[in-house]
Amino acid sequence: MDKVQLLLSHYAESRYTRQLNKGFGWLRFEPELEAEYRISNYRAFRTTRIGALCTLLLALLFFLGFDIFYALRHYDATLTPAIFGMRLIALAGIMLSATMVLYGNDRSAGAFWVPCTVFFIGTTTLVSNILYMQVLEQVGMPFNIDGMILVLIAIFFPVGYSYWGSVVCALVTFITMLVAIPAFLPAGYLDDFVALSIYPLVAMFFAGMSRYFQESATRRQFLTRAALKELADSDSLTGLCNRRMFEILLDRSLRESQRERHCLGLMLVDVDFFKRYNDLYGHPAGDAVLKAVAEALQSTPRRSLDFAARLGGEEFALVFCDLVPVFAERVAEEVCRRIEGLAIPHEGSNIGPVLTVSVGMALSQPGDTRDSLYKRADEALYTSKGGAATARPWPPKWAEPTRVMFFSSFLHRVFTPSRSLSPRAGQTGSVSAQRVASIRQPHPCGPRES
Numbered sequence: 001m002d003k004v005q006l007l008l009s010h011y012a013e014s015r016y017t018r019q020l021n022k023g024f025g026w027l028r029f030e031p032e033l034e035a036e037y038r039i040s041n042y043r044a045f046r047t048t049r050i051g052a053l054c055t056l057l058l059a060l061l062f063f064l065g066f067d068i069f070y071a072l073r074h075y076d077a078t079l080t081p082a083i084f085g086m087r088l089i090a091l092a093g094i095m096l097s098a099t100m101v102l103y104g105n106d107r108s109a110g111a112f113w114v115p116c117t118v119f120f121i122g123t124t125t126l127v128s129n130i131l132y133m134q135v136l137e138q139v140g141m142p143f144n145i146d147g148m149i150l151v152l153i154a155i156f157f158p159v160g161y162s163y164w165g166s167v168v169c170a171l172v173t174f175i176t177m178l179v180a181i182p183a184f185l186p187a188g189y190l191d192d193f194v195a196l197s198i199y200p201l202v203a204m205f206f207a208g209m210s211r212y213f214q215e216s217a218t219r220r221q222f223l224t225r226a227a228l229k230e231l232a233d234s235d236s237l238t239g240l241c242n243r244r245m246f247e248i249l250l251d252r253s254l255r256e257s258q259r260e261r262h263c264l265g266l267m268l269v270d271v272d273f274f275k276r277y278n279d280l281y282g283h284p285a286g287d288a289v290l291k292a293v294a295e296a297l298q299s300t301p302r303r304s305l306d307f308a309a310r311l312g313g314e315e316f317a318l319v320f321c322d323l324v325p326v327f328a329e330r331v332a333e334e335v336c337r338r339i340e341g342l343a344i345p346h347e348g349s350n351i352g353p354v355l356t357v358s359v360g361m362a363l364s365q366p367g368d369t370r371d372s373l374y375k376r377a378d379e380a381l382y383t384s385k386g387g388a389a390t391a392r393p394w395p396p397k398w399a400e401p402t403r404v405m406f407f408s409s410f411l412h413r414v415f416t417p418s419r420s421l422s423p424r425a426g427q428t429g430s431v432s433a434q435r436v437a438s439i440r441q442p443h444p445c446g447p448r449e450s
């Protein structure tokens with residue numbers, strides 16, 4: 001077992017590794033994963049499809065050259081224009097398909113048009129074969145179905161069909177050939193045809209086998225890469241984004257919010273008196289608490305681009321990509337409530353009988369960088385932790401704003417500008433007073449331009 005396999009075998013909670021362990025002998029994943037695989041596969045195979053189209057084009061040009069430089073001179077010239085026409089139809093199909101793959105911007109462009117081209121080529125080859133058969137004796141040409149063999153192999157190209165799609169398409173083509181050719185075959189050639197039919201069958205079998213192994217390897221690679229990426233991006237204890245991914249996503253979200261003139265909210269969440277919790281209840285219980293807090297935070301984001309992360313230890317972050325500033329305090333309150341709602345007993349806490357968190361929040365301003373935004377949120381959290389150190393009345397009465405202020409310094413800043421916090425050593429009260437003032441001003445993001 002190599003290191004990657006060993007690593008993944010210990011990462012059982014991922015849906016990718018679950019699928020890897022379960023296997024996919026029928027080349028099908030769980031429905032959600034299957035949809036994800038197809039989208040990723042389409043992106044990855046775009047170049048391959050163009051390559052496959054070029055190969056088909058070369059093969060067709062070869063046959064056109066054969067028609068022009070050989071068939072036209074040696075066989076019945078009256079036959080050639082019809083076959084020539086068939087080749088041109090196939091050529092048009094390839095060009096159309098290539099254009100759709102190159103310029104079509106949705107997934108169906110390649111997945112639909114490339115198999116369509118194979119279908120075009122299959123049909124025109126079959127018709128050409130039938131046309132040739134009409135004059136076999138006249139031109140003195142031996143009967144063959146080599147063109148159909150090539151088409152059956154081409155169906156198994158990774159051109160857009162799934163493996164099972166290719167199998168169905170190849171079988172339909174093969175059966176059509178078995179029915180159509182004898183219907184037009186001149187008498188006396190039937191035995192030849194039956195004997196020759198074994199070749200497309202064998203070609204189909206080998207092409208199908210190699211396509212099966214190719215798709216199986218592609219699927220395995222997809223699952224392995226996705227699981228490794230997930231492993232690299234997530235925190236192993238809680239499954240949330242880790243700090244590295246948080247920084248990448250925050251950068252991206254901040255750029256996006258500045259472009260769209262949205263207001264981005266960064267909320268830092270820190271579990272209160274967590275060291276005491278560990279000391280009182282033990283490290284494994286501390287781990288369980290971190291998981292429970294992470295789960296509660298994970299269910300807080302409202303929009304698809306919002307996300308939660310564990311920054312390290314007992315510190316978490318929530319990023320709200322499009323936050324209406326007046327709702328900021330409501331969101332902060334909801335986070336505090338959710339964690340307190342878990343009702344995890346914490347006898348070592350100065351705040352109350354259950355586990356609580358402190359929250360610091362910053363709203364983005366034009367020209368903010370990740371660091372400047374984080375710094376403001378961290379300062380708010382620092383102030384909040386100063387507030388957390390003081391005893392608060394319990395149970396909290398969330399409905400009353402004057403009471404809410406005791407449970408989060410963020411809310412404190414919003415609702416009680418005149419009341420001073422209990423800052424930690426080195427922190428001046430004026431810092432919090434200043435922030436109180438700034439949070440009461442209209443938000444710098446301002447009204448959005450329509």
Ligand SMILES: Nc1nc2c(ncn2[C@@H]2O[C@H](COP(=O)(O)OP(=O)(O)OP(=O)(O)O)[C@@H](O)[C@H]2O)c(=O)[nH]1
Nearest residue numbers: 270271272273274275276278283286287313314385
């Ligand atoms: N169980 C567990 N504990 C952790 C983990 N990571 C960090 N810790 C502990 O978290 C505690 C953090 O302690 P402090 O930074 O003093 O924070 P605190 O006790 O919450 O104090 P305040 O933040 O001021 O409320 C330390 O005891 C760490 O050992 C972890 O993954 N699991």
